[in-house]
Amino acid sequence: MTEEMGSDIRESADAKTYWRSTDCMGLGYGGGVPYYADTVSSIVSLLSPASVFEFGCNSGRNLDLIAKKSELTAVSGIDINEASIKYGVEHYGLDLRVGDELALDDYPDNRWDLVFTISVLDHIPDPVATCTELNRIAGRYLLFCEPCVHGGEGRIDGEHAEGDVSKTAPFSYYHDYYRIFRELSLTRVLDIALPTSCHSVGMSYRLMLCAKGSLVMENLEDLPGTLLAT
Ligand SMILES: C[S@@+](CC[C@H](N)C(=O)[O-])C[C@H]1O[C@@H](n2cnc3c(N)ncnc32)[C@H](O)[C@@H]1O
Numbered sequence: 001m002t003e004e005m006g007s008d009i010r011e012s013a014d015a016k017t018y019w020r021s022t023d024c025m026g027l028g029y030g031g032g033v034p035y036y037a038d039t040v041s042s043i044v045s046l047l048s049p050a051s052v053f054e055f056g057c058n059s060g061r062n063l064d065l066i067a068k069k070s071e072l073t074a075v076s077g078i079d080i081n082e083a084s085i086k087y088g089v090e091h092y093g094l095d096l097r098v099g100d101e102l103a104l105d106d107y108p109d110n111r112w113d114l115v116f117t118i119s120v121l122d123h124i125p126d127p128v129a130t131c132t133e134l135n136r137i138a139g140r141y142l143l144f145c146e147p148c149v150h151g152g153e154g155r156i157d158g159e160h161a162e163g164d165v166s167k168t169a170p171f172s173y174y175h176d177y178y179r180i181f182r183e184l185s186l187t188r189v190l191d192i193a194l195p196t197s198c199h200s201v202g203m204s205y206r207l208m209l210c211a212k213g214s215l216v217m218e219n220l221e222d223l224p225g226t227l228l229a230t
Pocket residue numbers: 015016019020024025055056057058059061062078079080081084099100101117118119120123124
């Protein structure tokens with residue numbers, strides 16, 4: 001094993017240790033549903049998936065919103081943080097499991113109609129293998145709401161951060177999702193700015209929707225943004 005590989009493995013293990021034990025989210029949305037969550041849940045509703053899976057769901061607040069807005073019962077998620085999952089199961093009554101990206105192996109191909117992440121891949125140092133697994137278990141759509149900084153990749157909380165993107169949670173990274181999509185032959189159908197907050201890295205989040213076949217969507221005019229492909 002090279003020194004670089006050893007340090008990548010250590011970085012990944014340290015990131016997991018941090019997120020496994022960190023109460024980062026609080027329990028609901030606090031002061032009402034934020035714009036980004038409202039937008040994601042509205043787009044999911046327009047896509048009318050038969051089932052939805054969130055990787056890195058924390059307590060499941062996004063899934064709860066989606067289930068209510070889309071009147072969908074087939075929603076499920078996993079997260080590495082046991083306390084958050086326990087709260088989500090008890091409070092929302094959702095089908096949630098404790099697990100990291102390795103747990104995705106348990107799901108068959110195309111298990112879920114739509115698979116999504118919100119600010120989770122940015123806490124995984126190298127998300128290519130995770131994206132490959134998410135692509136495998138997604139039947140029709142993959143939706144990512146993650147920070148894209150200067151089209152590059154690096155640590156958000158480290159010395160490589162640029163401009164005002166400097167202070168955020170430890171073990172936070174930005175990745176070149178367009179390169180990952182190309183490697184996985186994924187077609188981006190929608191790509192819009194979707195700030196999660198109005199400061200620092202929150203400003204750089206984008207919603208990237210990929211379709212594995214043709215896009216089937218009601219009320220296209222309700223979409224916030226222009227379709228890149230159909
Ligand atoms: C910023 S929070 C976002 C939570 C949720 N997606 C939301 O929007 O409310 C990041 C979440 O990713 C989870 N996480 C971090 N690394 C993970 C991993 N390797 N596998 C699964 N979950 C992970 C954390 O426990 C945390 O709940």
